[in-house]
Amino acid sequence: MQAIVSINDLSKTYQSGFQALKKINLDIAKGEILALLGPNGAGKTTLISIICGIVSPSSGTVTANGHDNVIDYRKTRELIGLVPQELTLGAFDTVWNTIQFSRGLFGKKKDKTYLEQLLKDLSLFDKKNHELRTLSGGMKRRVLIAKALSHEPEILFLDEPTAGVDVELRKDMWNIVRRLRESGVTIILTTHYIEEAEEIADRIGVISNGELILVEDKQTLMHNLGKKQLIVELKEAVSSLPQSLATYDLTLSDDGNKLTYTYDTMSDSTGITALLQNIHNAGLALKDLQIKQSSLEDIFVDLVKEGG
Amino acid sequence: MNLQAIKVIFQYEMLRTWDTLFQSIVSPVISTSLYFIVFGSAIGSRIQSIDGVSYGLFIVPGLTMLSLLTQSISNASFGIFFPKFTGSIYEIHSAPISFFEILVGYVGAAATKSLIIGFIILLTASFFVDLNIAHPLWMLTFLILTCISFSLFGFIIGLWANDFEKLQVIPLLVITPLVFLGGSFYSVNMLPPFWQTVTLFNPVVYLISGFRWSFFEVSDVSVGISLAMILVFLTICIVIVGWMFKTGYRIKQ
Numbered sequence: 001m002q003a004i005v006s007i008n009d010l011s012k013t014y015q016s017g018f019q020a021l022k023k024i025n026l027d028i029a030k031g032e033i034l035a036l037l038g039p040n041g042a043g044k045t046t047l048i049s050i051i052c053g054i055v056s057p058s059s060g061t062v063t064a065n066g067h068d069n070v071i072d073y074r075k076t077r078e079l080i081g082l083v084p085q086e087l088t089l090g091a092f093d094t095v096w097n098t099i100q101f102s103r104g105l106f107g108k109k110k111d112k113t114y115l116e117q118l119l120k121d122l123s124l125f126d127k128k129n130h131e132l133r134t135l136s137g138g139m140k141r142r143v144l145i146a147k148a149l150s151h152e153p154e155i156l157f158l159d160e161p162t163a164g165v166d167v168e169l170r171k172d173m174w175n176i177v178r179r180l181r182e183s184g185v186t187i188i189l190t191t192h193y194i195e196e197a198e199e200i201a202d203r204i205g206v207i208s209n210g211e212l213i214l215v216e217d218k219q220t221l222m223h224n225l226g227k228k229q230l231i232v233e234l235k236e237a238v239s240s241l242p243q244s245l246a247t248y249d250l251t252l253s254d255d256g257n258k259l260t261y262t263y264d265t266m267s268d269s270t271g272i273t274a275l276l277q278n279i280h281n282a283g284l285a286l287k288d289l290q291i292k293q294s295s296l297e298d299i300f301v302d303l304v305k306e307g308g
Numbered sequence: 309m310n311l312q313a314i315k316v317i318f319q320y321e322m323l324r325t326w327d328t329l330f331q332s333i334v335s336p337v338i339s340t341s342l343y344f345i346v347f348g349s350a351i352g353s354r355i356q357s358i359d360g361v362s363y364g365l366f367i368v369p370g371l372t373m374l375s376l377l378t379q380s381i382s383n384a385s386f387g388i389f390f391p392k393f394t395g396s397i398y399e400i401h402s403a404p405i406s407f408f409e410i411l412v413g414y415v416g417a418a419a420t421k422s423l424i425i426g427f428i429i430l431l432t433a434s435f436f437v438d439l440n441i442a443h444p445l446w447m448l449t450f451l452i453l454t455c456i457s458f459s460l461f462g463f464i465i466g467l468w469a470n471d472f473e474k475l476q477v478i479p480l481l482v483i484t485p486l487v488f489l490g491g492s493f494y495s496v497n498m499l500p501p502f503w504q505t506v507t508l509f510n511p512v513v514y515l516i517s518g519f520r521w522s523f524f525e526v527s528d529v530s531v532g533i534s535l536a537m538i539l540v541f542l543t544i545c546i547v548i549v550g551w552m553f554k555t556g557y558r559i560k561q
Contacts, residue, residue, distance in 0.1 A: 052401075052402040053401060053402050054398055054401040054402055054560075055560070056556065056560055073404065074310070074404040074405075075404075077402060077403060077404040078404045080402070082398070082399075082402050084395075084398050086395055088394060088395030088396050088398055089394065089396055090390070090391070090394055090396050091394065092324070092327060093320070093323075093324075097320070097323065100316070101316050101317075101320050102399060103316075104312050104313060104315060104316030105310075105312075105313045105316060105317070105399060105400065105403040105405060106313070106403055106404060107310045107312045107313055107404055107405075108312065109312065147399065
């Protein structure tokens with residue numbers, strides 16, 4: 001793996017004594033989309049803030065493209081664009097002025113064509129001359145993305161980009177993310193919409209209590225930790241499980257209509273054939289069968305529970 | 309050196325002036341005119357001349373300094389405080405820009421704006437009194453040094469303040485009294501001996517005295533001391549800013 005960002009033994013303790021990060025080690029591959037999941041206060045924003053240079057680390061190092069982000073901060077920051085979690089924008093400047101300002105801050109010369117195209121891509125072009133304070137929350141979010149992309153970064157951090165965003169903007173956002181990835185931009189995002197991480201990310205990292213408890217290829221993660229459930233609907237409800245089925249990991253629904261069997265897809269034998277045979281032998285008639293695969297959300301909840 | 313960044317910060321701050329034209333330029337002109345009408349013409353005509361300079365003329369340097377000091381401080385402090393307040397400062401922290409470049413951008417813009425206001429006030433004054441400047445180069449030197457020093461001071465206040473009250477408290481409670489008691493409207497020699505000594509602890513006295521000398525060749529303290537004092541103040545501000553940047557005080561977590 002060619003790492004574009006390398007994080008080594010990174011720790012952060014705030015002045016209040018709160019330890020936000022505990023010895024984080026992480027390599028981010030060039031061109032990938034990495035999703036960082038974790039409950040509120042887990043340390044996701046602190047991690048991003050340190051990489052971007054907003055917060056100083058207590059110990060450990062971060063390199064981007066081989067440059068240390070403290071010593072060679074100019075070289076690393078040029079590469080990075082950040083979309084913060086909060087809608088932190090000025091009030092009285094216009095959309096156009098604010099993105100020009102952002103581009104200039106990052107040392108890039110004016111480029112009207114690029115910035116106009118950027119605004120068009122984000123459906124912001126008609127708001128070009130509007131004052132920031134007059135924009136809706138969703139529009140402000142778009143402006144923050146435009147600002148982050150104004151200097152053509154190679155690495156983009158999106159901190160909770162879809163928090164409080166409507167469906168349309170969310171779709172737009174993911175389209176933009178896909179397009180950026182196609183153009184070679186590395187994207188790191190934090191989210192608590194797990195289905196989105198599941199849909200868009202290549203790799204998933206889980207942070208809990210300042211520790212990176214897992215980083216895994218999404219497919220491997222789903223595969224390794226994935227559990228399947230077989231739900232058996234009965235023609236007639238039963239009040240308790242028949243004795244002959246007691247050896248199986250079965251739960252009976254409250255109304256007595258459904259049996260749920262949880263099994264591991266990776267084990268040699270799933271035991272489904274024998275179970276169905278036994279159900280038949282116990283004199284129960286089947287109405288329907290359903291199979292449910294655990295989502296990333298279930299995996300995540302399990303992990304954080306273990307971690308906590 | 310990220311010159312592009314210095315340029316955009318400077319332009320951005322100057323643009324803010326343009327957007328708030330009334331507040332930033334028209335209001336100092338109006339208040340100065342009022343001072344001239346009241347103190348220069350109405351009351352001033354009944355006050356005898358000081359050191360051979362008519363009262364209306366005498367107050368010109370002090371009034372200019374009054375505006376310059378308050379404008380420099382409020383421009384520079386607000387310029388850096390507002391992004392902190394809205395949170396948009398994250399962008400400056402994450403940009404490939406050094407503290408020095410941030411400083412040059414913000415303080416440069418605030419000082420330039422004050423300088424423009426200074427000229428506008430002098431121009432306004434020339435409509436009320438017959439203004440002759442004895443040493444234009446010295447006047448310009450004092451003007452520029454004052455704008456830079458007090459813009460730096462304002463920048464420090466803007467970094468230090470974490471609410472609007474703190475932002476206002478120093479200009480209001482410290483600077484305004486110092487300017488009023490610093491000989492804007494009178495000569496220090498007019499005070500009783502004890503208060504003359506006390507006044508010498510007021511740094512603004514040296515600013516106004518030196519500035520006034522460049523106009524009329526009359527001063528409360530020697531012009532060399534005036535110049536030295538303003539350089540000392542400038543150095544102190546630079547040292548404080550340097551320390552803040554080095555330690556990240558109120559800047560970075």
